Amino acid sequence: MKNIKYDFESVIDRKNTNSLKWDLFDDDYPMWVADMDFKVAPAIEKAVQKRASHPVYGYTIVPDALFESYIRWWDRRYGFKMSKEHMLYSTGVMPSISSMIRCLTDVGDNIVIQSPVYHVFFYVIEDNNRNVLENQLNYENGIYSIDFDDLDEKLSKSKLMILCNPHNPVGKIWSKEDIAKIGELCRKNDVVLISDEIHCDLTDPDAKYNPFETSSDYDKAITCLSPSKSFNIAGFQSSIVHTKNIHLLEKIKTQMHIDNSDSCNVFATAAVIAAYNESEDWLEELKEVLHENKLIVNDYLASELPIVKLVRCDATYLLWLDCSALKVPSKVLSGFLRTNQGLFLSAGSDFGQCGDGFLRMNIACPPELLREGLGRLKAGITALNIINKGLY
Ligand SMILES: Cc1ncc(COP(=O)(O)O)c(C=O)c1O
Secondary structure (H helix, E strand, C coil), rough: CCCHHHHHHCCCCCCCCCCCCHHHHCCCEEEECCCCCCCHHHHHHHHHHHHHHHCCCCCCCCCCHHHHHHHHHHHHHCCCCCCCEEEECCCCCCHHHHHHHHCCCCCCEEEEEEECCCCCHHHHHHCCCCCEECCCCEEECEEEEHHHHHHHHHHHCCCCCECCCCECCCEEECCCHHHHHHHHHHHHCEEEEECCCCCCCECCCCCCCCHHHHHCCEEEEEEEEEECCCCHHHHHHCCECCCCCCHHHHHHHHHHCCCCCCCCCCCHHHHHHHHHHHHHHHHHHHHHHHHHHHHHHHHHHHCCCCEEEEEEECCCCCEEEEEECCCCCCHHHHHHHHHHHHCCCCEEHHHCHHCCCCCEEEECCCCCHHHHHHHHHHHHHHHHHHHCCCCC
């Protein structure tokens, strides 16, 4: 690993901070929800503290500097050219997707997602009284890919598709060709496409994701972007929606206003600008650290727990563990690890029934915590083996 300047090793006690990850349940080792146990980049901490030192926290406007920080970041890093008039500020990716579902589809309409996928996609569709149509990903020889024939068929009955790019939980970076093909099928079936790119910065150090809007010329495409995963600032609830389609943009703007999902948090502004303008070197180091953690998991499973296979992952810090050889439903397995070892991993079936047999593990933590989690995983599976009379 290259020389690392920032601190990704110290274990920070997050208990009693109203942390969803550490304070919601009593588990000792939460490795489920997607936030990181690292402190933020120093520039972000400084910017938030500076804003906090002014003791009036009234309503705030979204400054041009915030949009400009997004524009420069995506242009410089990914060749994705955006302009302010095509962007809308939002209080998060899921609030904006929820608003878009309401203004772009009607009650009872079908919406396509590619399972196994981020479980909240299911909830947001169902909570809005729309139907989920699953275009299940193919899984062969440890590799995930898209079943395009099935996608075409599902799109022919739908108005909207939500793409996860890169894909949570299987860690896949969709290729330019995959994206272009998705765009073509959406055009053929006249389906609006939302590309959720919240995990896009968190690729392996030498890998790059492909923005939907630079890989496809489909004119009914919308992109959701946010610094919340990349810089560990999900608690500020801040994102943007981008589309060059003015007709869609106007509809979304109106709906987000009705839903009150377009207002800005006074600290979010400072944090986002400091992230994109001053914290790129921190992000590059983070990617090295996450890659190293991935290698730790890979080596550990190969030598200590070969019955569990790590699915190849090029992006996100959420590892997808193939536990199908254990022949235990993933909810039972994850429940057992919690009661037996205090280790909380997400059950694969939370991401769609086709995720059964898998566990999702969040590895965005200092190596000390990661090794403890892996030790508990092994101890839990050993205990299960004793109960199952040496089945594995
Ligand atoms: C794919 C994906 N989209 C959206 C979100 C949540 O975004 P937000 O907190 O901005 O609503 C997550 C969080 O894990 C995610 O994995």
